[in-house]
Amino acid sequence: MNAGALDAWQIPILVTAVIVLVEAGFNLILRFRGARPPSPRVRTVGFGILVVLTVVVFVAALGPTRADQLSSVAAAVAAVVALWLTYRSYNTTVKKPGKPADEPEDQENREHG
Structure with missing residues (x-):
């Protein structure tokens, strides 16, 4: 096991953790704003960030x-x-x-x- 390197089994755990944290962040923002859904632009940017993060972690692990x-x-x-x-x-x-x-x-x- 290399110090600082990701193993293949760690990728799903990390991606799941990031998704849970982002979802929790969005839930806090929605409660603070009065439960109005975010605009389509905010949702698209959030989805794009998740996709980029997933690809970067996947390529780094490979x-x-x-x-x-x-x-x-x-x-x-x-x-x-x-x-x-x-x-x-x-x-x-x-x-x-x-x-x-x-x-x-x-x-x-x-x-x-």
């Missing part, structure tokens, strides 16, 4: 090498999802709405009509 490997895997997964979504989007624009793609047009109606 170390630079593991964080780099994890980001490579995440980029590969994002590329596969983007490819699948592009394929689905292409298929929906190629098919005509209201008509199945494998249904042939009725030749008799065009010849007699």
Whole structure:
């Protein structure tokens, strides 16, 4: 165990503790303000701070090498999802709405009509 370094099992405990402390702080602020809910901007900023704190603690606990490997895997997964979504989007624009793609047009109606 290194002095000053975080172990993997400590991350959930620290993140949970920070979330509990932030929630307690917000509850005190709400009681002081008369129980009015905070504005959307305050909620968005609070959520952003929690996200940044979680990412920083997570990356610090992993170390630079593991964080780099994890980001490579995440980029590969994002590329596969983007490819699948592009394929689905292409298929929906190629098919005509209201008509199945494998249904042939009725030749008799065009010849007699």
